[in-house]
Amino acid sequence: MKKIGIFYWPAKGNVATCAKKIEAAFGGSQTMLQSVDKTNRENFEGLDLIIVGGSTSGADAWQQASGNNPWFDFYAIFEKKPLTGTPVAIFGLGDQILYPDHFVDNMKLIKVEMEKAGGSIIGRWPTDGYDFTGSEAIEDDKFVGLALDEDQQDDLTDQRIRTWVEQIKKEASI
Ligand SMILES: Cc1cc2nc3c(=O)[nH]c(=O)nc-3n(C[C@H](O)[C@H](O)[C@H](O)COP(=O)(O)O)c2cc1C
Numbered sequence: 001m002k003k004i005g006i007f008y009w010p011a012k013g014n015v016a017t018c019a020k021k022i023e024a025a026f027g028g029s030q031t032m033l034q035s036v037d038k039t040n041r042e043n044f045e046g047l048d049l050i051i052v053g054g055s056t057s058g059a060d061a062w063q064q065a066s067g068n069n070p071w072f073d074f075y076a077i078f079e080k081k082p083l084t085g086t087p088v089a090i091f092g093l094g095d096q097i098l099y100p101d102h103f104v105d106n107m108k109l110i111k112v113e114m115e116k117a118g119g120s121i122i123g124r125w126p127t128d129g130y131d132f133t134g135s136e137a138i139e140d141d142k143f144v145g146l147a148l149d150e151d152q153q154d155d156l157t158d159q160r161i162r163t164w165v166e167q168i169k170k171e172a173s174i
Pocket of ligand 1: 009010012013014015016055056057093094095096099100102104107149150151
């Protein structure tokens, strides 16, 4: 059976809620749900699909190399032993009304780091149905991963997750 790992941060809040929903959308598949602060390199052995999710909470918060930002330790675990082309799908939480110029920016950083880690990014997502003015997370007119907005469009989250999970299952041949 194919194995899927879902890694997310913060451990509590909208990202965690959506990570659980994504796991549920895989139904009977073998999934592992793990917050980024509890993750080690062994957790990635034998995975057929890696999903990584986070929120955007201002450039200061996510770029700062402070001791309590677990993303830096998470990315560092691949330095000695990179992934070898494992598919990586990204999801990101944001708020398109309060932060219209920086909607889900953080997905771009996750993409850059997971590519550096040797992952092969899948799961690009259309920008239709969102209302924002700018995002770092757009490449070739698409988000680099699934954009979710629990603050302004929580009614769309479940359907978006269902559709995206079917998409990435196909892309990763699961
Ligand atoms: C201080 C702060 C800054 C934020 N900055 C952004 C931002 O730049 N872009 C964005 O799309 N959302 C931004 N948000 C919205 C959060 O990403 C959104 O509320 C998300 O659902 C939070 O998920 P979490 O509780 O799991 O961290 C910000 C929220 C806060 C509190």
